[in-house]
Amino acid sequence: MTPRSGLLRFSPAIFLSAFLLFQVQPMMGRFVLPWFGGGPAVWTNCMLFFQMLLLAGYAYAHWLGSLRSVRLQVSIHLVLLAGSLLFLPIGPRSDIWKPASSSDPSGRILLLLCATVGGPYLLLSATGPLLQRWFSLSHSNESPWRLYALSNLGSFLALFSYPFVLEPFLRLNTQVWIWSCLYVAFAMLCGWTAWRFRETAQVVGDTQPDASPPPAMWTLLFWVGLAAAGSTLLLASTNQISQEIAVIPFLWVLPLSIYLLTFILAFERDRWYSRPFFAVTMGLLAPIACALLAAAVVLSLRLQIVAHLIVLFAACMLCHGELARSRPSIGHLTAFYLSIAGGGALGGLFVALIAPHVFSGFSEYPIGLAAACFLGFAGWLRTGAYKQWTRGNLSVRIPLMALLLGGLTAVAASVIGKDQFTSATLRNFYGILRVKENMDTKGAFRLLTHGTIRHGFQYLRGAKHDWPTSYYGPHSGAGIVLQALKRQGRRVAIVGLGTGTLAAWGRPGDTFRFYEINPAVHDIAKEWFTYLQDSQAKTEIVLGDARVQMERELASGQTNDFDVILVDAFSSDAIPLHLLTAECGDLYRRRIRPGGLLLLHISNRSLNLEPVTRGLAQHLGWKAAELVSLDYAETGESSSNWVLITDNSDFLERSEIAGAVVHWAGKQRPPITWTDDFASLWHVLKF
Secondary structure: OOHHHHHHHHHHHHHHHHHHHHHHHHHHHHHHHHHHOOOHHHHHHHHHHHHHHHHHHHHHHHHHHHOOEHHHHHHHHHHHHHHHHHHOOOOOOHHHHOOOOOOOOHHHHHHHHHHHHHHHHHHHHHHHHHHHHHHHHHOOOOOOHHHHHHHHHHHHHHHHHHHHHHOOOOOHHHHHHHHHHHHHHHHHHHHHHHHHHHOOOOEHHHOOOOOOOOOOHHHHHHHHHHHHHHHHHHHHHHHHHHHHOOOOHHHHHHHHHHHHHHHHHHHHOHHHOOHHHHHHHHHHHHHHHHHHHHOHHHOOHHHHHHHHHHHHHHHHHHHHHHHHHOOOOHHHHHHHHHHHHHHHHHHHHHHHHHHHHHOOOOOHHHHHHHHHHHHHHHHHHHOOHHHHHHOOOHHHHHHHHHHHHHHHHHHHHHHHOOOOOOOEEEEEOOEEEEEEEEEEOOEEEEEEEEOOEEEEEEEOOOHHHHOOOEOOOOOOHHHHHHHHOOOOOOEEEEEOOOOOHHHHHOOOOOEEEEEEOOHHHHHHHHHOOOHHHHOOOEEEEEEOOHHHHHHHHHHOOOOOOEEEEEEOOOOOOOOOHHHOOHHHHHHHHHHEEEEEEEEEEOOOOOEOOHHHHHHHHHHHOOEEEEEEEOOEHHHOEOOEEEEEEEOOHHHHOOHHHHOOEEOOOOOOOOOOOOEOOEOOHHHHEOO
16 A cells, blocks of 8 residues: 555544534533623633543544554444444533533533543544554554644634634534534545554554654653643633633634644645744733733733733744654653643543632733743753753853743732732632722722723722712613613512622612522622622522523512513623523513613623614514713713614603613624524624
8 A cells, every 4th residue: 555545544533523622612612602691610620620631532543552452453443432422413402501600610611521522532532643653553654643633723724713603603402413423524535544554454553663762651641731821821822812811712722823833834745834933922922911911901902912922922832832842752752642631621620620719810821931932941951952051152151031021020910910009909700809999079989800801990988989880870771771760669680790889779678689690799799899788679699500590489489570681791702692682581481570661781892782682572573762871070980882682662752761772773794693593692792
């Protein structure tokens, strides 16, 4: 068999496995994202699962490849391929996996993914290293590293095709069936490749043994460290971009794509990785990246995103370039891949599970930068660079000093942090909350932020202490509607607690029930702000996902019990999609009294949610009206966009409402109806 025919036989299975491997990641993330709060931590936990199962797949490939009998290797793999088909079609059931409490859902996410896609993902993960090993055995004169680059190319194409080709146009159920059918095709193709390989040799020992010594322990640790540094920077950069800059799911694909691109470049051609160039580049970029953390407030979002992605590319090229330079002979190929997978899993564990409980800020980001610089420095020393440094060789000394400078700067940034001037910082699964105190022309105030999003503030002295400020003042849609709702004993449901500012609109006899998924927000609202305890209304806090909790209350007999439902969960860019679907609209209708009101806060820097709210109103058969307010410095108000949806025409015709309504005429985008099976942010992006 010619080398070319061997490549043609192994390449399709490897390419398709990598494509499916990374196509299923954003797809499953799309499934579970809205169930667990819509934040980047959901994606981080999904990535942790995929990295852990990638490690398991590589370990399986390493073990299977160590068996001497080719017939046994192929037989085991064929049986597992057939068994993995039992997981099809993939797709988690919401009635089983939706969380019922506000506790950290990390374990539930991992268990959900394991039960849904665990078998197929394990076999897909093992395909690359296993088939490359089989290729090296049947074509001992050919290098398998081109197949590794091909695998990364398949992964890269999968990531870019999902947000731009599949998600905007196909329902989730359709995506699941397409993926499942492609997986069946992969299983058949991989099985055929394995069977053909079985015919080439019966015992691995019949081939020429690899006489090279196994990698030393320090070499294995070096590989693990480089992979861990790259993985840490991938997830930490995603967190930094998402939680601190803009929480847009499309941005989650970009860092992962860059991460994979560096693997492709580093292993496709040695010339793509210039050790001096990337050493000096990282030495310069690491301090700049650390400076960005401190200057984030005054820099544009686009500049920050581009800067962090450039830093990620340079750092991953450094890590993966050193991996490519230190790769072993093909006899130790699976051990090399196993080390890379192990390092990737360690990086995922560090960012997803350890860092949120150890650090109050995103310290894992500068730690990852420092690790990349120091490991790049170690890579030079492994090749004898220390002697050249001591001899005054500037072509070696300058890059090494640059790496040391970058690493030490990153270490200092991780120690100093940027939270030293905040009154309180709380970090958990849902992100980082900061309480800060500041001054304006009206006096001192206390502010709650989540990343760069302001979630309310309260003046600390005088009558201003009880003012409803920020997006909830008297000129806002919320303020106008609540003032116009005159009836006694109002029952108001509010999705999203923040500082509890809306409680300031409570009157004696009212009940304001807040639904809040993040328990840390509840703690901050009770300890650092006084809106809840100062309210004239009775205030209730229900912890957990609002839709899940409302559904449970509905099942217990609580129907048509609210005069108004205010959904204040969309001002952040990490919007919970499931709170705007037609199915959720039906839930709202069953909880609102006849003639009641649904009020949606859709202020958003990145997304235009007006078409979705009009689509929701169209589905309900109700009328929708937009209420827009500007900044009012004299009352501490920020500009806001609210949409009122109701079948109460009389309420809409009241002078105070009609006078504040902005007409829909001239809106360029038609109404969009989201469902639990289809909700794409691509159609509502602000370009």
